[in-house]
Amino acid sequence: MPQRKEVETEQPKTSTEENVYAGVYRVLLAGMLVSSVLFAIGIALALLHPAFFPLTAKWVRGHYHALWVLHGIIRGNPLALMMAATVLLILTPVARVVTSIYAFAVDRDWKYVAITSIVLLIMIATAVAGWLGLR
Amino acid sequence: MLYSYHFALLLLGASTVAGFFGALLGVGGGIFIVPAMVLGFNLPMKIAVAASIVSVIATSNAGGSAYVDQRITNLKLGMFLEMFTTAGALSGSVLALYLRESVMALIFAVMLLYMAYAAFSTRNLDDRRIAAGEFAKAQPDRLTGFLSLGGTYRDLAAGRDVRYVVNGSFIGAAIAYVAGIASGLLGVGGGVLKVSAMNRYMNVPMKVAVGTSKLMIGVTAAVGSILFFMAGLIHFVVVGPVALGTTIGATVGTTVMNRLHSVALKWLFAALMLYLAYGMLVRGLNAAFHIHIPNFG
Numbered sequence: 001m002p003q004r005k006e007v008e009t010e011q012p013k014t015s016t017e018e019n020v021y022a023g024v025y026r027v028l029l030a031g032m033l034v035s036s037v038l039f040a041i042g043i044a045l046a047l048l049h050p051a052f053f054p055l056t057a058k059w060v061r062g063h064y065h066a067l068w069v070l071h072g073i074i075r076g077n078p079l080a081l082m083m084a085a086t087v088l089l090i091l092t093p094v095a096r097v098v099t100s101i102y103a104f105a106v107d108r109d110w111k112y113v114a115i116t117s118i119v120l121l122i123m124i125a126t127a128v129a130g131w132l133g134l135r
Numbered sequence: 136m137l138y139s140y141h142f143a144l145l146l147l148g149a150s151t152v153a154g155f156f157g158a159l160l161g162v163g164g165g166i167f168i169v170p171a172m173v174l175g176f177n178l179p180m181k182i183a184v185a186a187s188i189v190s191v192i193a194t195s196n197a198g199g200s201a202y203v204d205q206r207i208t209n210l211k212l213g214m215f216l217e218m219f220t221t222a223g224a225l226s227g228s229v230l231a232l233y234l235r236e237s238v239m240a241l242i243f244a245v246m247l248l249y250m251a252y253a254a255f256s257t258r259n260l261d262d263r264r265i266a267a268g269e270f271a272k273a274q275p276d277r278l279t280g281f282l283s284l285g286g287t288y289r290d291l292a293a294g295r296d297v298r299y300v301v302n303g304s305f306i307g308a309a310i311a312y313v314a315g316i317a318s319g320l321l322g323v324g325g326g327v328l329k330v331s332a333m334n335r336y337m338n339v340p341m342k343v344a345v346g347t348s349k350l351m352i353g354v355t356a357a358v359g360s361i362l363f364f365m366a367g368l369i370h371f372v373v374v375g376p377v378a379l380g381t382t383i384g385a386t387v388g389t390t391v392m393n394r395l396h397s398v399a400l401k402w403l404f405a406a407l408m409l410y411l412a413y414g415m416l417v418r419g420l421n422a423a424f425h426i427h428i429p430n431f432g
């Protein structure tokens with residue numbers, strides 16, 4: 001076998017990078033499990049009482065009340081459960097980004113703290129833009 | 136819309152299959168679930184896109200977490216490209232609020248055709264590149280060197296550790312932005328664009344590209360979802376079965392995926408794309424221009 005010359009470019013994974021992996025993995029798994037359970041309960045309850053639902057944005061937005069969602073979850077309203085699951089699902093990647101920023105900060109890897117913070121800022125900007133633009 | 140056993144269970148079943156295929160092929164389930172909702176369940180395009188983009192987060196969580204756990208994902212590369220995919224997703228989802236549904240269906244058909252083409256044009260290269268050790272030989276560019284974006288992963292199909300150097304950061308970032316637009320506008324993960332960008336232009340092995348793209352897809356799809364949620368387009372009773380089904384399908388699909396060679400997947404993938412592209416074309420042309428072409432179901 002001829003000796004093959006290879007360029008060493010990347011460092012071995014540090015223990016903290018392992019922490020980033022572990023943290024990201026836990027966030028993804030938790031978000032997936034909890035939202036799936038909520039969706040499953042919501043669908044099962046909805047199937048018990050088949051009903052008509054209007055397919056309009058106005059009808060959907062009519063349910064955006066924190067108190068209604070809270071009451072609905074306690075009473076087992078399928079719509080409230082599925083809404084909570086949806087919100088949780090949307091927040092999972094946001095939580096993942098926040099976790100990553102924290103893990104990179106612990107490692108003092110400022111380049112990646114900056115990169116990941118830009119991603120978080122774009123997410124926040126989207127929420128603000130949606131909130132202001134669509135009222 | 137009547138929320139019956141029939142509707143909910145069929146939608147759950149269709150989504151499970153879509154999620155399974157999505158995970159097997161390294162694409163979000165959205166590519167299959169949007170046409171399924173529009174063509175099979177006659178749901179409005181925007182409701183379908185919004186439900187799909189939420190389910191894409193679920194697929195990304197399910198698929199992505201497994202890749203992260205197996206250390207196939209390149210987290211740093213993912214986070215670098217996420218800056219561009221999220222910016223694109225914001226542009227795309229704002230566009231989706233204002234475009235007509237028929238136009239969105241036509242754009243969807245074009246995207247499916249491109250993806251079928253991409254599958255054929257990148258066919259069969261990866262196994263050879265791994266065998267020749269090509270991934271480790273490339274030179275990093277200034278930015279990827281500065282950000283130390285290289286890595287190693289364990290390839291079960293090839294039975295060895297594969298080391299790779301990342302380059303092509305500029306074109307990768309540009310394609311990531313376009314993939315973000317596609318994600319926000321069409322309710323897909325944009326995974327095919329991201330995977331092909333990483334695999335073809337950034338010297339990233341296919342499986343790492345797939346795992347990294349899954350992780351980015353979640354964040355990208357979250358941006359689109361946030362905007363659609365504010366707009367009231369995410370209909371809970373539709374999103375429930377779709378998200379649950381794709382999660383189940385993606386979880387099963389991901390466990391199978393790392394044991395398969397990439398070649399057979401791409402053929403299956405391309406055939407399905409062509410079939411669905413035709414369906415969306417029929418739907419879009421009919422609604423936009425009243426042009427009728429025969430539909431094969």
